[in-house]
Amino acid sequence: MKKMKLTALMLSFLSPALILNAQNSEQGISEKAAEFLATNAKYHVVIGVLVVIFLGLVVYGLILNRKMSNLEANQK
């Protein structure tokens, strides 16, 4: 049970907001870094990776939801 509580918290902690902020702040600091990413198409790779991580977390949330429903049904 404690493990599940921890997982629910981890879901929110691992939200991509943190990753995005780190990325945005880098752009704010260095225009050259942003330009470099944009000109060699790495920018899209970064966005792609973020989307994949986010979708992974959403799917994980749905799996947790189903597990909870099964546990609740079993308890009844």
Next chain:
Amino acid sequence: MNDKTIRLSKWFLIFGAILVLYTLIGGLLTPLKTGIVGSSKLRIQSATNETSIFDLYNPVKELQIEGVYLSKEGQLWKSQSVSHHGNKVEATFHVNLGSYSSGYADAFIRGSYMHKDSFVWMYLSNALWIEKLDNDTLSNALTNSDFLNTTQIIDQVQGGFPNRVVLNESIRNLLYHVPMWFSMMFLLAVSMFYSIKYLRFGNLQDDWISMSFLHVGVLNGILGCITGSIWARVTWQSWWPADDPKLNGVAIGMFMYFAYLVLRASLKDDYQKARIASVYNVLIFPIFMALIAIMPKLADNSLHPGTGGSVGFNNYDLDNTLRMYFYPAILGWIGIFSFIAILRFRIERLYQKQLEQENE
């Protein structure tokens, strides 16, 4: 909270995720509008030919530079010559201040946009200092500035996110930092609602819901602090500017909620725990709102927009392109965190039922 809401909670996550995904992709791919980010010279002398190079950010090929203007005390001086290569605009000035004294001048870059009859301008405040020399006696400022009436600010013509001097690309953080606070306020309001419900009806489940929403709300607050701190480092050069009333309010408010967690953990009896925690929750929510929303507005100075006399995001930076992503981001994050709060409540309910069964 009935079973129907719990069954629906997975849709909170799905709709929330769709909205956040939309803001994630659109919010990162939308380019910033063209703007001036700096000047190669910070100081020029009057009555002398001086050349300065202005850096443009995200220049577009539809923009043809016509001239660079320096503005000081309501007077305009136009560049004698101008050349534009990529994101560099080189301008040569011969400024005679005449009766005006030395001081900072704002820079305007004027150009045609899309076709030759449509003019736009970009602006850089306090771009350079004009030092007045002794042989500068007669002003050569423009006498006719009627052309400005037919010139629009580039923000009104070009698509994209607003380009602000201090914020630059970090303006995208609005889509992640601010929704954390909105989401936190929503979750804490729900938590307070269920605390009142518990005090009225005495159902322990209401207390568990209140606790779950509060836990996730506090987590939202921590995420808001982290995202804001990174943003502050980039724009204000400090991880936590100590004299900002909003930040101080948030710090005090967060400690009040940490005290709630300690208070709850210190009590053993479930009903006593629920009653005291509920009363405390009902008490601190309005105080927290006053600390983060009302007190900063009454303060003299603040770095946050819309507080302490500073210009609000709504009036200045939040244009329609940003709004297209900002409002969905708020709804999306509220949906996702509400799902997590409900999941947290279900775990607590399951745990309590298990304890009951073991005791029987």
